Amino acid sequence: MKLALVVLNYNDADNTLKILGNVADYSVFDKVIVVDNASNDDSKIRLKSFCEKRDKIFFVENQENKGYGAGNNVGIFVAKKLGMDLALIANPDTDFEERVIKVVKSVMVKNYNISICAPLVETNDVYGSRENVLKGASCWPMRDFMHSLVENGPICRRLFTKALHYDRNFYNAKIRKVGAVLGALLMVRVEDFLRVSGYDENMFLYGEEDLLSKKMADIGKKTVVVTGYKYKHIHSASIKKSLKSLYSRQKIREESTMYFYKNYLKINLLQQIFAKVFFAFVRLEVIIFGLM
Template sequence: MTKVSIVILNWNGCEMLRSFLPSVIRHSQGDGIEICVADNGSTDHSVDILRREFPSVRLLLFEQNNGFADGYNLALQQVEATYVVLLNSDVEVTPHWLNPLISYLDTHPEVAACQPKIRSWHNQTVFEHAGAAGGFIDRYGYPFCRGRLMEVVEEDGGQYDTICPVFWATGAALFIRLEDYRKVGGLDGRFFAHMEEIDLCWRLRARGRSIVCIPQSVVYHVGGATLKKENPRKTFLNFRNNLVMLYKNLPSDELRSVMRVRCVLDYVAMLVFLLKMQAPNAKAVLEARREYAVIRSSFTAVREDNLKKTVVRIIPERIKSSILWQFYVKRRKHFSQLLNFNE
């Protein structure tokens, strides 16, 4: 049986494949390791390039763009391995990057998933926004990382080089037991893209499985290769999916109070976008809230199932306070300054 299957999801990313796939091939050699590219219905020359320039890579072909979530769900139906790596196409890996991840999960059966340390490809001395040295979440659903609070990204000086339990591992380089992935239902395809890995990790943590960051493994991530940060579509998906994630996973005694506060915070976010002359993003937040109200009931059965299977109600890596309060009022700009998460 295959030990590790590295699965890269591609959609019209032929230049990314040419730039970054060689490092994956070069630094991921070994018995029981396979590299797959799942093509999400590309209309560029991606498939031709893969067949001609990367014949050692296993190719999985889909007829249409299924999004990040269902793209990986479909790909992992065709994979049989102990561990799988969901690896973005814009990630450059480093020598022996897999070894610490494999070794740790081999000796820690309670851990379902992990991630390497993620540095920025553009500036390789600093952490990358989407993952850094492991993800956490606050009471109201705002994600943050060791090495990144809000928009402040720290320089990596080794300050987060300890292996650490986290709430979520980034979908840019998610190393996970295939058995655990399937047992909790994989990524939620209705998210399409954004927040789906946090939702997956929340289900894992609630069911008693652990997630860690292993900074002895390092990769470099471009980030924003598909949708730029200021893209209204990305804003819409982030806000809508975050609300859905909260509804799916929050304990019953928190749901109403958290959602009330989130409503206020979302309208504040709209106002901030307007003040920044970003009307399309403000509109995207409003549309996200409207769509959430429409589709919420379709997630009720999943919510009930999640609550039924919860064995860890209070997850330590989900802080009780607000990261917005910590950042903007307490003026704590670095993760290391959050000495008491829950004050």
Template sequence: MSVDTSKPSVACVIVSFNGGPWMADCLRALRESTVPMRVIVVDNASSDDTRAIVAGFPEVTLLPQDENLGFGRANNIGIARALADGAQQVFILNQDTVLAPDCLEHLSREAAADPALGILCPLQLGGDGAAMDPTFLRYYVAPHATAYLTDAVMGHAIAGHYRAHALPAAAWLFTREFLEQVGGFDPLFFLYCEDDDLCARARHHGFGIALVPAARFRHLRGFHAPASSMSSSQLLRKRRSRLRSIVVNDIKRPEGRFGRNAWYALAGQTLQSAQQLFVYFNWVEAVAGWAAVLRVLPELPRIRRHRDACLTRGAHWLPLPDRLQGHQEQ
């Protein structure tokens, strides 16, 4: 076993929520890592056998929560625990993934080679590992890591890492300096866009975001149910949640003035919703968009406070060690 629980330099944090179908495979893969690590699972009040499965891996620290805190807040709890335990690098990983044994080795090497990097992301493969995950390729690599895509397509030598504008948080390696200077995920986001927000804050504070192609993992996408399998009410709630996060992210971005950002984000979503209804006759998307705007309006003072905080350096949103269990936002 490659896991070292004494004083690790790397800690892996996994947020779980009803992750029974994938958790054992995820943890078994971490046992094969060529880099010793401490593994921390933050469980968001799972109702399945997730906690029992984790208990079968005695080297893993389980931090059970009494409620579903969402992706970002739960990760913050695990990250804070890892820092308190002395980790110099923190690797966050989705529960529905299988890590290649040398993944962390490549990420750690590139982090050491370029101290300006704060977030390092491995190459995300599909569930069978045969090719790049289509969503990762379409929405992140193609628009944000074109240099890597060009080298790969043209058969050029592949660099150790490629700077990117933004990458998804299914698997990220943070440096300790980044976490202490920029902080964790903003609890404004329960799900969706928390990684986009943190990438924007990284850029604002001068930290690089990088894709490391030699580091790889398989993403099984266990929670990505097709829209066709959802009822109209379920689809409406999901779209409202996503659109609300998108609007908050647009308002909170470091660039521009807060008032201008808020006006453009809220007016833009209102008009897009009207277009969805009167041009495309998509009432679900229209209602979800308007509902998202109405939900954001009373949140504007809180969004402004969080934005102002994130414009300064500090370990924002990371709970103190004595408040790890059941942490609530201040």
């Protein structure tokens, strides 16, 4: 099976060029696709110049920034046109070894019922521990409305960690079926990704991984993690470059989350009102305590 690397850039040429340099000699990738999401700095010039000198790399320039999902959808469409079977979607602020990607690819090749697969994020904490979860979990269970809402509250998340995440014993197995994986780095089966219409482009940022895994589950396909292999992620480094304010990031998170609740979890009017009130308190938490 042929594998492509898809990297989405927005005003982050430094990190994007770094990841391209890191994978330059990785034979595991048949193609590398760089999508610039209408950057308004010098990213397009720098990336286009770099990519034009390398036959393996394809540079795509979006004329409008419609968000994370829309940008990566373009990358997967290009991967399909290039004859790719699998695609590794990787944020510019990730770092991974070739051997890790080879293992993830092997899992996908051997298990046709798996449509999303990822390694774990490297951490000094025990997986499933409260410290690990609060810093940013690698994966989590599929959540209903109330569990998802609680996870979106900075204080609630800290109070009900055990009810929202897998415990440390969960990670003893080599491969684990999960509800969703962190969107920073995940391998997808191109055919299935396109079958479910990829990311919903009405969600600009945040929550896309939950929805994508839900859509895969709806067609009988699994999302899994490979527990013995890890990658590095400078959490939200790319996002923070374009959205420096915690409050602005929280507003976008709310919009995407509410869209997911209304259109996919089909919450009723009373639940919508409850969620809006809940998010009003979350904004206060963000302002007062600086929590996310």
